[in-house]
Amino acid sequence: MTMCQDNEALKLMVQEALQYTPYGKVADYIPALSRENPGTLSLAVSESGTTCATAGDTSEMFTLQSISKVITLALALMDQGEEGVFSRVGMEPTGDPFNSIIKLETHSPSKPLNPMINAGALAVTSMLQGSTVDEKLGRLLTFIHELTGNTSITYNEEVARSEYDTADLNRSLAFFLKQHQVIEGDVENLLELYTKQCAIEVNCQDLAKMAYVIANRGIHTASDRPVIPLHIARIIKTFMVTCGMYNASGEFAIKVGVPAKSGVSGGIMASIPHKAGIGIYGPALDEKGNSIAGMKLLESLSQRYDLSIF
Ligand SMILES: NC(=O)CC[C@H](N)C(=O)O
Structure with missing residues:
Protein backbone atom coordinates (compact mmCIF):
# COMPACT_ATOMS: atom_id res chain seq x y z
CA MET A 1 0.00 0.00 0.00
CA THR A 2 1.40 3.37 -0.99
CA MET A 3 1.33 6.22 1.51
CA CYS A 4 0.95 9.70 0.06
CA GLN A 5 1.62 12.90 1.97
CA ASP A 6 1.25 16.55 1.13
CA ASN A 7 4.56 18.25 0.54
CA GLU A 8 5.18 21.97 1.18
CA ALA A 9 7.83 22.50 -1.51
CA LEU A 10 5.63 20.83 -4.12
CA LYS A 11 2.63 22.89 -2.99
CA LEU A 12 4.52 26.12 -3.65
CA MET A 13 5.49 24.94 -7.12
CA VAL A 14 1.89 23.98 -7.90
CA GLN A 15 0.73 27.42 -6.69
CA GLU A 16 3.19 29.10 -9.00
CA ALA A 17 2.24 27.00 -12.02
CA LEU A 18 -1.47 27.57 -11.35
CA GLN A 19 -1.16 31.12 -12.67
CA TYR A 20 -0.84 29.71 -16.20
CA THR A 21 -4.22 27.97 -16.23
CA PRO A 22 -6.13 31.04 -17.55
CA TYR A 23 -4.04 30.85 -20.74
CA GLY A 24 -5.30 27.34 -21.52
CA LYS A 25 -8.60 25.77 -22.50
CA VAL A 26 -10.22 22.43 -21.65
CA ALA A 27 -10.68 19.99 -24.54
CA ASP A 28 -14.21 20.27 -25.89
CA TYR A 29 -14.10 18.10 -29.01
CA ILE A 30 -15.03 15.25 -26.65
CA PRO A 31 -18.20 16.83 -25.19
CA ALA A 32 -17.92 15.14 -21.77
CA LEU A 33 -14.44 16.64 -21.26
CA SER A 34 -15.69 20.20 -21.68
CA ARG A 35 -17.07 20.09 -18.13
CA GLU A 36 -13.67 19.74 -16.49
CA ASN A 37 -12.58 22.59 -14.24
CA PRO A 38 -9.77 24.50 -16.02
CA GLY A 39 -8.57 26.10 -12.78
CA THR A 40 -7.20 23.00 -11.06
CA LEU A 41 -3.72 21.53 -10.89
CA SER A 42 -2.55 18.55 -8.87
CA LEU A 43 0.68 16.62 -8.58
CA ALA A 44 1.90 13.32 -7.14
CA VAL A 45 5.50 12.16 -7.08
CA SER A 46 6.37 8.56 -6.31
CA GLU A 47 10.00 7.98 -5.44
CA SER A 48 9.98 4.41 -4.32
CA GLY A 49 6.73 2.86 -5.39
CA THR A 50 5.67 2.75 -1.74
CA THR A 51 5.73 6.41 -0.71
CA CYS A 52 4.54 9.46 -2.52
CA ALA A 53 4.51 13.22 -2.14
CA THR A 54 1.52 15.26 -3.27
CA ALA A 55 0.25 18.78 -3.83
CA GLY A 56 -3.22 19.93 -4.81
CA ASP A 57 -6.29 17.72 -4.76
CA THR A 58 -4.85 14.39 -5.90
CA SER A 59 -8.10 12.54 -5.28
CA GLU A 60 -9.62 14.16 -8.39
CA MET A 61 -10.34 11.60 -11.07
CA PHE A 62 -9.66 12.11 -14.78
CA THR A 63 -9.46 9.94 -17.86
CA LEU A 64 -6.18 8.71 -19.31
CA GLN A 65 -6.92 9.70 -22.93
CA SER A 66 -3.62 9.54 -24.82
CA ALA A 199 -11.76 6.74 -20.80
CA ILE A 200 -9.98 4.68 -18.13
CA GLU A 201 -10.17 6.82 -15.02
CA VAL A 202 -7.36 7.44 -12.52
CA ASN A 203 -6.08 10.10 -10.16
CA CYS A 204 -2.59 11.62 -9.96
CA GLN A 205 -1.45 9.10 -7.38
CA ASP A 206 -2.34 6.19 -9.67
CA LEU A 207 -0.53 7.92 -12.51
CA ALA A 208 2.60 8.49 -10.39
CA LYS A 209 2.64 4.79 -9.45
CA MET A 210 2.38 3.65 -13.06
CA ALA A 211 5.05 6.14 -14.02
CA TYR A 212 7.27 4.79 -11.27
CA VAL A 213 7.07 1.20 -12.53
CA ILE A 214 8.03 2.40 -16.01
CA ALA A 215 10.89 4.50 -14.53
CA ASN A 216 11.99 1.52 -12.44
CA ARG A 217 12.64 -0.65 -15.53
CA GLY A 218 9.25 -2.27 -15.35
CA ILE A 219 9.68 -3.60 -11.81
CA HIS A 220 6.96 -3.12 -9.24
CA THR A 221 8.79 -2.36 -5.97
CA ALA A 222 6.03 -3.60 -3.71
CA SER A 223 6.31 -7.09 -5.20
CA ASP A 224 9.85 -6.73 -6.60
CA ARG A 225 8.46 -8.38 -9.70
CA PRO A 226 8.74 -7.24 -13.33
CA VAL A 227 5.29 -6.18 -14.54
CA ILE A 228 6.75 -4.96 -17.83
CA PRO A 229 9.78 -6.75 -19.32
CA LEU A 230 12.91 -4.57 -19.23
CA HIS A 231 13.29 -4.20 -23.00
CA ILE A 232 9.64 -3.12 -23.33
CA ALA A 233 9.97 -0.60 -20.49
CA ARG A 234 12.91 0.84 -22.45
CA ILE A 235 10.96 1.03 -25.70
CA ILE A 236 8.00 2.84 -24.18
CA LYS A 237 10.22 5.34 -22.34
CA THR A 238 11.98 6.09 -25.60
CA PHE A 239 8.66 6.77 -27.37
CA MET A 240 7.67 9.00 -24.46
CA VAL A 241 10.82 11.07 -25.11
CA THR A 242 10.51 11.24 -28.90
CA CYS A 243 6.72 11.48 -29.33
CA GLY A 244 5.07 11.69 -25.89
CA MET A 245 4.05 15.36 -25.94
CA TYR A 246 2.70 15.27 -29.50
CA ASN A 247 4.29 17.89 -31.76
CA ALA A 248 5.76 19.67 -28.74
CA SER A 249 8.08 16.76 -27.91
CA GLY A 250 11.25 18.49 -29.15
CA GLU A 251 10.74 21.65 -27.11
CA PHE A 252 9.70 19.56 -24.10
CA ALA A 253 12.91 17.48 -24.39
CA ILE A 254 14.94 20.67 -24.24
CA LYS A 255 13.00 22.41 -21.49
CA VAL A 256 12.19 19.40 -19.28
CA GLY A 257 14.14 16.43 -20.66
CA VAL A 258 12.23 13.47 -19.21
CA PRO A 259 10.14 10.65 -20.73
CA ALA A 260 6.53 11.83 -20.45
CA LYS A 261 3.10 11.30 -21.99
CA SER A 262 0.18 13.67 -21.96
CA GLY A 263 -3.54 13.29 -22.65
CA VAL A 264 -6.26 15.78 -23.65
CA SER A 265 -7.95 15.33 -20.27
CA GLY A 266 -5.00 17.32 -18.89
CA GLY A 267 -3.07 14.40 -17.42
CA ILE A 268 0.69 14.03 -17.77
CA MET A 269 2.64 10.94 -16.71
CA ALA A 270 6.41 11.38 -16.43
CA SER A 271 8.93 8.64 -15.68
CA ILE A 272 12.34 9.77 -14.46
CA PRO A 273 14.57 6.74 -15.10
CA HIS A 274 15.67 5.01 -11.87
CA LYS A 275 14.35 7.93 -9.82
CA ALA A 276 10.67 8.76 -9.78
CA GLY A 277 7.22 8.61 -11.28
CA ILE A 278 5.20 11.80 -11.64
CA GLY A 279 1.46 12.21 -12.15
CA ILE A 280 -0.05 15.59 -13.00
CA TYR A 281 -3.59 16.71 -13.67
CA GLY A 282 -4.34 20.16 -15.05
CA PRO A 283 -7.17 20.21 -17.62
CA ALA A 284 -6.47 23.64 -19.16
CA LEU A 285 -4.58 22.77 -22.36
CA ASP A 286 -2.26 24.69 -24.65
CA GLU A 287 -2.89 24.79 -28.40
CA LYS A 288 -1.10 21.47 -28.93
CA GLY A 289 -3.26 19.63 -26.41
CA ASN A 290 -0.83 19.50 -23.46
CA SER A 291 -1.72 20.68 -19.94
CA ILE A 292 -0.50 24.28 -19.94
CA ALA A 293 0.17 24.53 -16.21
CA GLY A 294 1.33 20.90 -16.08
CA MET A 295 4.09 21.66 -18.58
CA LYS A 296 5.21 24.69 -16.55
CA LEU A 297 5.17 22.61 -13.39
CA LEU A 298 7.33 19.91 -14.97
CA GLU A 299 9.72 22.57 -16.20
CA SER A 300 10.24 23.92 -12.70
CA LEU A 301 10.46 20.42 -11.18
CA SER A 302 13.10 19.52 -13.75
CA GLN A 303 15.14 22.65 -13.04
CA ARG A 304 14.86 22.46 -9.28
CA TYR A 305 15.63 18.75 -8.93
CA ASP A 306 17.91 18.44 -11.96
CA LEU A 307 15.76 15.82 -13.62
CA SER A 308 16.75 16.10 -17.28
CA ILE A 309 18.18 12.85 -18.61
CA PHE A 310 20.27 14.73 -21.18
N1 LIG B 1 -4.42 13.47 -27.38
C1 LIG B 1 -5.30 12.73 -26.76
O1 LIG B 1 -5.33 12.59 -25.55
C2 LIG B 1 -6.31 12.13 -27.67
C3 LIG B 1 -7.11 11.02 -27.08
C4 LIG B 1 -8.52 11.06 -27.53
N2 LIG B 1 -9.25 9.97 -26.97
C5 LIG B 1 -8.60 11.06 -29.04
O2 LIG B 1 -8.45 10.07 -29.65
O3 LIG B 1 -8.81 12.08 -29.65
Missing part, protein backbone atom coordinates in the same frame (compact mmCIF):
# COMPACT_ATOMS: atom_id res chain seq x y z
CA ILE A 67 -1.66 8.42 -21.76
CA SER A 68 -3.34 5.07 -22.37
CA LYS A 69 -1.33 4.77 -25.58
CA VAL A 70 1.81 4.01 -23.56
CA ILE A 71 0.09 1.27 -21.60
CA THR A 72 -1.55 -0.40 -24.61
CA LEU A 73 1.77 -0.29 -26.42
CA ALA A 74 3.45 -2.15 -23.54
CA LEU A 75 0.68 -4.76 -23.52
CA ALA A 76 0.66 -5.16 -27.32
CA LEU A 77 4.44 -5.64 -27.28
CA MET A 78 4.01 -8.29 -24.60
CA ASP A 79 1.25 -9.91 -26.69
CA GLN A 80 2.75 -9.71 -30.19
CA GLY A 81 6.47 -9.11 -29.74
CA GLU A 82 8.47 -6.29 -31.32
CA GLU A 83 8.31 -7.67 -34.85
CA GLY A 84 4.57 -8.10 -34.75
CA VAL A 85 3.93 -4.58 -33.49
CA PHE A 86 6.51 -2.74 -35.57
CA SER A 87 5.43 -4.42 -38.78
CA ARG A 88 2.27 -2.29 -38.45
CA VAL A 89 3.44 0.88 -36.76
CA GLY A 90 6.66 2.87 -37.07
CA MET A 91 9.13 4.46 -34.65
CA GLU A 92 9.48 8.01 -35.95
CA PRO A 93 8.08 11.29 -34.65
CA THR A 94 5.74 13.11 -37.05
CA GLY A 95 5.77 16.81 -36.14
CA ASP A 96 2.02 16.82 -36.90
CA PRO A 97 -0.90 17.12 -34.48
CA PHE A 98 -1.88 13.87 -32.75
CA ASN A 99 -5.02 13.31 -34.84
CA SER A 100 -3.53 14.19 -38.23
CA ILE A 101 -4.20 11.94 -41.20
CA ILE A 102 -1.77 13.55 -43.64
CA LYS A 103 1.28 11.28 -43.27
CA LEU A 104 -0.83 8.17 -43.74
CA GLU A 105 -1.44 9.28 -47.28
CA THR A 106 1.87 10.84 -48.17
CA HIS A 107 4.04 8.01 -46.80
CA SER A 108 4.36 4.63 -48.38
CA PRO A 109 3.62 2.06 -47.04
CA SER A 110 0.82 3.87 -45.24
CA LYS A 111 1.66 2.54 -41.81
CA PRO A 112 1.32 5.09 -39.00
CA LEU A 113 4.63 6.71 -38.11
CA ASN A 114 4.48 5.96 -34.38
CA PRO A 115 2.22 4.51 -31.65
CA MET A 116 1.70 7.86 -29.85
CA ILE A 117 -0.38 9.50 -32.60
CA ASN A 118 -3.99 8.42 -32.92
CA ALA A 119 -3.48 6.44 -36.14
CA GLY A 120 -0.63 4.47 -34.55
CA ALA A 121 -2.53 3.98 -31.30
CA LEU A 122 -5.55 2.60 -33.17
CA ALA A 123 -3.24 0.12 -34.89
CA VAL A 124 -1.70 -0.86 -31.53
CA THR A 125 -5.08 -1.27 -29.85
CA SER A 126 -6.17 -3.52 -32.72
CA MET A 127 -3.29 -5.85 -31.81
CA LEU A 128 -4.31 -6.53 -28.19
CA GLN A 129 -5.03 -10.19 -27.61
CA GLY A 130 -8.55 -11.34 -26.80
CA SER A 131 -11.59 -12.46 -28.71
CA THR A 132 -14.05 -9.72 -27.67
CA VAL A 133 -13.90 -6.03 -26.78
CA ASP A 134 -14.70 -6.94 -23.17
CA GLU A 135 -11.94 -9.49 -22.96
CA LYS A 136 -9.34 -7.11 -24.42
CA LEU A 137 -10.46 -4.26 -22.17
CA GLY A 138 -10.46 -6.61 -19.17
CA ARG A 139 -6.85 -7.58 -19.88
CA LEU A 140 -5.86 -3.93 -20.19
CA LEU A 141 -7.57 -3.07 -16.90
CA THR A 142 -5.92 -6.01 -15.12
CA PHE A 143 -2.56 -4.77 -16.40
CA ILE A 144 -3.29 -1.27 -15.06
CA HIS A 145 -4.37 -2.79 -11.72
CA GLU A 146 -0.98 -4.52 -11.54
CA LEU A 147 0.91 -1.35 -12.41
CA THR A 148 -0.92 0.82 -9.88
CA GLY A 149 -1.85 -1.71 -7.21
CA ASN A 150 -5.35 -0.20 -7.42
CA THR A 151 -7.93 -2.81 -8.45
CA SER A 152 -10.83 -0.34 -8.38
CA ILE A 153 -9.68 1.41 -11.58
CA THR A 154 -12.18 1.14 -14.41
CA TYR A 155 -13.35 3.28 -17.34
CA ASN A 156 -15.78 6.20 -17.25
CA GLU A 157 -18.80 5.14 -19.28
CA GLU A 158 -20.03 8.63 -19.97
CA VAL A 159 -16.69 9.85 -21.33
CA ALA A 160 -16.29 6.68 -23.41
CA ARG A 161 -19.77 7.08 -24.90
CA SER A 162 -19.29 10.80 -25.51
CA GLU A 163 -16.09 10.15 -27.45
CA TYR A 164 -17.48 7.12 -29.29
CA ASP A 165 -20.46 9.17 -30.51
CA THR A 166 -18.27 11.97 -31.84
CA ALA A 167 -15.09 10.13 -32.93
CA ASP A 168 -15.55 10.56 -36.66
CA LEU A 169 -11.99 11.64 -37.24
CA ASN A 170 -10.66 8.56 -35.43
CA ARG A 171 -13.17 6.49 -37.40
CA SER A 172 -11.76 7.91 -40.63
CA LEU A 173 -8.23 7.04 -39.53
CA ALA A 174 -9.33 3.49 -38.72
CA PHE A 175 -11.09 3.00 -42.06
CA PHE A 176 -8.03 4.34 -43.87
CA LEU A 177 -5.83 1.88 -41.97
CA LYS A 178 -8.19 -0.98 -42.76
CA GLN A 179 -8.21 -0.15 -46.47
CA HIS A 180 -4.40 -0.36 -46.39
CA GLN A 181 -4.36 -3.64 -44.43
CA VAL A 182 -2.66 -2.09 -41.38
CA ILE A 183 -5.61 -3.25 -39.27
CA GLU A 184 -8.11 -6.03 -39.70
CA GLY A 185 -11.53 -6.69 -38.26
CA ASP A 186 -14.49 -4.54 -37.35
CA VAL A 187 -13.80 -0.80 -37.15
CA GLU A 188 -16.70 -0.10 -34.77
CA ASN A 189 -15.39 -2.71 -32.32
CA LEU A 190 -11.98 -1.10 -32.50
CA LEU A 191 -13.49 2.34 -31.87
CA GLU A 192 -15.41 0.97 -28.89
CA LEU A 193 -12.26 -0.51 -27.39
CA TYR A 194 -10.15 2.57 -28.15
CA THR A 195 -12.64 5.04 -26.64
CA LYS A 196 -13.06 2.87 -23.54
CA GLN A 197 -9.28 2.58 -23.19
CA CYS A 198 -9.00 6.39 -23.42
